[in-house]
Amino acid sequence: MKVDFLIIGQGIAGTVLSYTLMQAGQSVLVMDEYKPNSASRVAAGVINPVSGRRFTVAWQYDQIYPVAVQLYRELEQLLGVPVFKPRDIYNVLPSEQLKEAFMERTTGLSYMEDPPEEKVKTYGQWLDQPHGAAIVKGATILLHNLLPAWREYLKDHNSLREERLDISRLEIGPEGVKYANISARYLVFCEGAAIVNNPWFNYIPFLLNKGEVLTVQIPGFSTPDIVKRSVSLVPQGEDTYWVGATFAWDYPDEVPTAEKREILEKGLRQLLKVPYRVLDQLAAVRPSGTDRRPIMGLHPGYPSLGIFNGLGTKGCSLAPAMAAEFVAHVLRNEPLQVDTDIKRFFNRYKG
Numbered sequence: 140m141k142v143d144f145l146i147i148g149q150g151i152a153g154t155v156l157s158y159t160l161m162q163a164g165q166s167v168l169v170m171d172e173y174k175p176n177s178a179s180r181v182a183a184g185v186i187n188p189v190s191g192r193r194f195t196v197a198w199q200y201d202q203i204y205p206v207a208v209q210l211y212r213e214l215e216q217l218l219g220v221p222v223f224k225p226r227d228i229y230n231v232l233p234s235e236q237l238k239e240a241f242m243e244r245t246t247g248l249s250y251m252e253d254p255p256e257e258k259v260k261t262y263g264q265w266l267d268q269p270h271g272a273a274i275v276k277g278a279t280i281l282l283h284n285l286l287p288a289w290r291e292y293l294k295d296h297n298s299l300r301e302e303r304l305d306i307s308r309l310e311i312g313p314e315g316v317k318y319a320n321i322s323a324r325y326l327v328f329c330e331g332a333a334i335v336n337n338p339w340f341n342y343i344p345f346l347l348n349k350g351e352v353l354t355v356q357i358p359g360f361s362t363p364d365i366v367k368r369s370v371s372l373v374p375q376g377e378d379t380y381w382v383g384a385t386f387a388w389d390y391p392d393e394v395p396t397a398e399k400r401e402i403l404e405k406g407l408r409q410l411l412k413v414p415y416r417v418l419d420q421l422a423a424v425r426p427s428g429t430d431r432r433p434i435m436g437l438h439p440g441y442p443s444l445g446i447f448n449g450l451g452t453k454g455c456s457l458a459p460a461m462a463a464e465f466v467a468h469v470l471r472n473e474p475l476q477v478d479t480d481i482k483r484f485f486n487r488y489k490g
């Protein structure tokens with residue numbers, strides 16, 4: 140089998156990149172070893188314009204958001220499943236001091252809104268919100284629809300291998316790569332956190348971080364909004380919510396822990412006036428770089444090998460715009476942004 144691109148991994152990075160390449164007229168084969176707790180399967184798919192404890196507008200948000208909306212809407216049409224859902228993020232403000240900081244940072248931004256009185260009143264039955272709330276216009280990407288639907292699409296088009304890439308069998312030549320009966324002009328690694336074991340890109344400083352989440356039921360409480368305080372509640376249908384997420388940079392394994400469950404439950408108890416029931420707990424590892432920017436480009440010594448990774452905490456909002464830039468770079472030799480180009484780490488490459 141001969142293809143232009145062999146993509147390793149079908150998380151949000153491999154999904155969006157393979158679609159973008161196909162749209163550019165390239166033949167693509169995706170190879171993915173199914174991992175139930177890949178970052179993309181555990182994530183809630185939230186797109187939030189305002190992030191962090193200092194309420195800063197997310198990096199390049201105004202440029203990347205429209206690209207994301209267009210791509211996810213296209214995939215929705217192509218795959219016939221809901222993928223993109225605009226949502227209000229109802230931010231419960233934790234103190235007067237943080238309320239001031241929040242207002243100072245966000246007043247005047249087009250995606251901010253004061254919550255209507257009626258909404259505050261309704262939420263008052265369920266939420267403890269003595270310092271009020273503010274609405275940020277965000278969205279969720281319905282990853283639990285998108286990832287399996289894209290997988291089926293690839294299968295139907297004979298473009299998926301459900302297996303692990305065994306790097307010891309990979310042959311790299313000047314014109315491309317060979318792997319078993321596959322030859323490809325380029326191989327692009329979209330392996331998420333598994334990148335740290337990749338011998339071609341081990342000079343890149345990744346700073347992986349583990350996140351844990353709960354699935355909870357809050358009997359009788361139903362809203363389409365994301366509700367956020369120290370934890371985010373992301374609706375999963377009726378009165379069930381994804382609750383997350385924690386961060387840990389030093390961790391022995393990918394297994395859920397009692398310690399992080401307690402942190403998430405503490406956040407829930409602070410937020411809710413009503414009882415809840417924990418249905419499940421999951422953990423996954425975010426593929427973050429030390430400078431918290433995407434990491435992409437072609438290998439300095441083996442230019443048929445590429446990397447598309449480092450999406451960190453924001454895979455859903457970043458992947459579409461970054462994939463467009465990666466494809467323009469590889470197919471039309473357009474420069475990547477300095478902030479995302481793998482070249483920023485070339486001084487660490489020993490050859």
Ligand SMILES: Cc1cc2nc3c(=O)[nH]c(=O)nc-3n(C[C@H](O)[C@H](O)[C@H](O)COP(=O)(O)OP(=O)(O)OC[C@H]3O[C@@H](n4cnc5c(N)ncnc54)[C@H](O)[C@@H]3O)c2cc1C
Binds near residue numbers: 151153174447449
């Ligand atoms: C708890 C948590 C909550 C999050 N919440 C959000 C959120 O709300 N919004 C948001 O935008 N982002 C969120 N993120 C971040 C987001 O999940 C990541 O940015 C994104 O999923 C990274 O996608 P990826 O495709 O690079 O990696 P992954 O999703 O990890 O996918 C990598 C894929 O490659 C496969 N693979 C690896 N090695 C091989 C190999 N050798 N052969 C074959 N296949 C291989 C894996 O099996 C996997 O399927 C969250 C992350 C976590 C952990």
